[in-house]
Amino acid sequence: MRQLLWLPVLLAALRPTSSIDFRDINELVIVLTKTLPGVIHIAEANNSEEDGPSMPINANKEERELMGRLKQVEHQLDRVAMHSAEAARQAAMLIRTLPQQLRFELQLSELDRLLSKVRVVDEQLQEYVINGWDNETNGWIIERATIEDLAFSIVSHREGSVRAALDRLDDLLQGSFHGSPLLIRLALSMREINSNTCSFQQSPQLVIYNLYSSITLTELKGYAMMQFSWMLLRLYGKGNFTLEAEMMHRTYKERALVKLEAARAAMKFASRHMWQCDPHEHEEGKTYERLTRLLQGHIQNEVDLNSENSCRENCAYYTYAKDPGCFDSRVCNRMPRCAGKLHDCRYIDSDMWICEAEKNSSRRYEGIRYENGQKLGQYHSCQNKREYKVDSWWRWIFWHCSYCFCLCDEQGPNSDRFFNLRPIVADTNNNMVITGMRFTKVKRVIHLQIREGQLEPFGGINASSIRWRPVDNYSITDPKVENGKDYKTLSWEQRAIDLDDLEAPPGHVLTGVRFRPVGTHLNLEIMVSPFNFTSGNLIKPQEQAMWIGNDNTDASDKPRTQLELPNADVPVKSPTGSVPDSHTDQFLLFDHSDLSNDAAQTTIPFLDAQLIEPQPPALLAGAGIYHKGSVGYGGFVAPKLITYDYSKHMKVQFPD
Structure with a gap:
């Protein structure tokens, strides 16, 4: 250090x-x-x-x-x-x-x-x-x-x-x-x-x-x-x-x-790679954004995991299920329901005390305390008015109707799980190029927002011209806005994001970015445009610009590898700063937070919403998506920048 x-x-x-x-x-x-x-x-x-x-x-x-x-x-x-x-x-x-x-x-x-x-x-x-x-x-x-x-x-x-x-x-x-x-x-x-x-x-x-x-x-x-x-x-x-x-x-x-x-x-x-440090203090909406309720811990009795309302199996049997109804209305009507799909159910203990989350919270529970003493989440902060007891029961002599801990994949107004797929391109008609970017959430949709500045001779950027490029201000419920075309919806089956470093060929500069679906993965592409270094002009027509991406998948000849985040807690709780721990040709899955520390209530990793931009402004020749974190925490998915290689133009000439 x-x-x-x-x-x-x-x-x-x-x-x-x-x-x-x-x-x-x-x-x-x-x-x-x-x-x-x-x-x-x-x-x-x-x-x-x-x-x-x-x-x-x-x-x-x-x-x-x-x-x-x-x-x-x-x-x-x-x-x-x-x-x-x-x-x-x-x-x-x-x-x-x-x-x-x-x-x-x-x-x-x-x-x-x-x-x-x-x-x-x-x-x-x-x-x-x-x-x-x-x-x-x-x-x-x-x-x-x-x-x-x-x-x-x-x-x-x-x-x-x-x-x-x-x-x-x-x-x-x-x-x-x-x-x-x-x-x-x-x-x-x-x-x-x-x-x-x-x-x-x-x-x-x-x-x-x-x-x-x-x-x-x-x-x-x-x-x-x-x-x-x-x-x-x-x-x-x-x-x-x-x-x-x-x-x-x-x-x-x-x-x-x-x-x-x-x-x-x-x-x-x-x-030539640039990445952003963690801020001194994390603040949602300013330094980070996050997905909500993509996969979330949920308590469900076995009797409500099958259409027969039977208790013949055990919790582990239900790797995939739907909530068909409410067998015992005295209990399940009080508990939050999962109107989507349930995955990876498991048995922890028969009886428990549940602490409900606040009404407007993205969480289902603050914590869970089992009769055997095991605690999930932050149960110690529970207030009595939000606490209630849940007990498993026996049906006849043979069948035990156990309460299972499952993962709920439920779309709805409380679940922000959308990524913009529309291209984000600088104003190339006015000789503007990308100078920086960040993640931002607008109307529940995650966007990559860019900063743009005017290109000048010899690789310069007009600092006074730098400005934010507005994001497309649409909602997923707007007319003619389509899933898979305008935005991508994440789910249990489709929640992977590719981690790549994408670089322009010589003589090109970064002018656009976009996400695209590649199989079940969310994949980054960059647009690069040819330019004249001496005059500082983008070469027109802009049809000469090209989109560059990494089409490699985990099923290719050289497959992508998964960056795993086992038992990861909420990233903003980390006492140390995040550092990059991924490399190109990897991917990660958006998942739930740690079971013990957070009762699997938070979607991780978070998204870094800080601006990444060279200071003073400089040409960019590429961009990427990477993960940064610390051991035991979910970390952040963030954009990185690749600066232009000025060494190619370094010459010292002396007059005769």
Whole structure:
């Protein structure tokens, strides 16, 4: 568990002035391509004499040009560096809770210190450029010695300079003193604990990508500051610095390429799957939804389990039965009836006290107390007005009419057991793609609701465009709404849900989801659409979009396996958080809760109703359905997301 704590510290690097907008690394390439020639151009413009003048005659003109160019560079960098303030706030909160020793193990505190150092100096430089330069006089308001001192502190070899920070940052990332490169070690660590990365709000691959992008931007800022400082010092007659600038350019290029390869290698085997942690507090309708009365514990006397009203068999004989009537109206008229089917009856004891549930409850009983002392459910909370005694009896001498404990499968107004089958598709006509999703219940029907956002160039998502896609607001009793077409009704025979991870082929992005019936199973499909990564446009016509699913069944050549949840209690009672315990090509059955702890009154697992969405927004290349839980509890069925593989587009190009 110690390893779980240090990973969120990586997000501490993502400060509003030093992190980048979440789009492909090619956005940085654009900045590099535009910035570096501009910086080199000024160096050449001020290098007409090999040794350089002692003091340029037209210094103010050169200063103006230099200030203008620096403002352009800073504007470009800041535009790329814009990032979610909320993500930065969460990162700061996480870093404060991290033990110092754990941060030391991966030198994450050192990484944060170096990134902060460059950021602080860059902010100081911007402050001088904005407030220290007078546009009317085209000169410095603050003393030139102050500017010179800042420039020397940036390029100095001494500890604490920007140059020293960049050198130390390179050593840290390349693993010169600590073994393998930091990004590789990070990816390996996250791979080991892949089931415990839900707090990131990013896939492990996106964590590496975002950290790499932040580091790259920091180095770019440091490089720009050093080049600016050398040009400024040359302008003030402190030396030529042409060789230093050329060496720095070469070093920067070499380092950038090395780190790019390390980032690619780290991202190659880092998971792109995202899942959601349990909330601090569970709340029905907000953090989870549930099916009701799909299979529920029910007390029934044997005499009412057969049409002859006989007691010749035992409870176990009735693996399937219907309630044909009420033989002894004094008792069975008081007990809740099962108007559906009864399954898996069993004998526990002859006589019992039953505690009825509240009138509007989805439960039949709060608990049952048998004469032999065995208790089912929460009987200790029973109030006397809802308690009554039930005794088995003998018919003549030979037949014992026993009360059996069965499972009731009864459809009706108290049983929510419906899943939407209609497709849920983003507004592709307006270039919208799926950015997140959740389970929600509307008019007793379970839906997968999606969030959508507008696709932008280089894999970006317009954060201001993100919105919920409304669900189809229909009821199962509406005209022309059909079971099997618009929705699926679960029952004893048809209550399986498939657990799969579905991924788009290269060049496609997630634009739709839907459930479909495959045999007796509920099965997920995703719709993926081709798009142009550079332009940020979905490729039309949308007939080129395709639905992808896993048709495998438990009767296939490589059959699905069942994820079993034996003796599982109500999931919201679990004292520990849920973790994923399923994998693709599995299925599970919606079932009843534990007999002893809950009297089999609750349908499990529950459905996770929390939004799952990358923060900041990112492209999605797939989705899935999985189960998360803890030992002894029913857990949750939840959607997962598969983020787009940005590593395919990571390139660093330098001008000649």
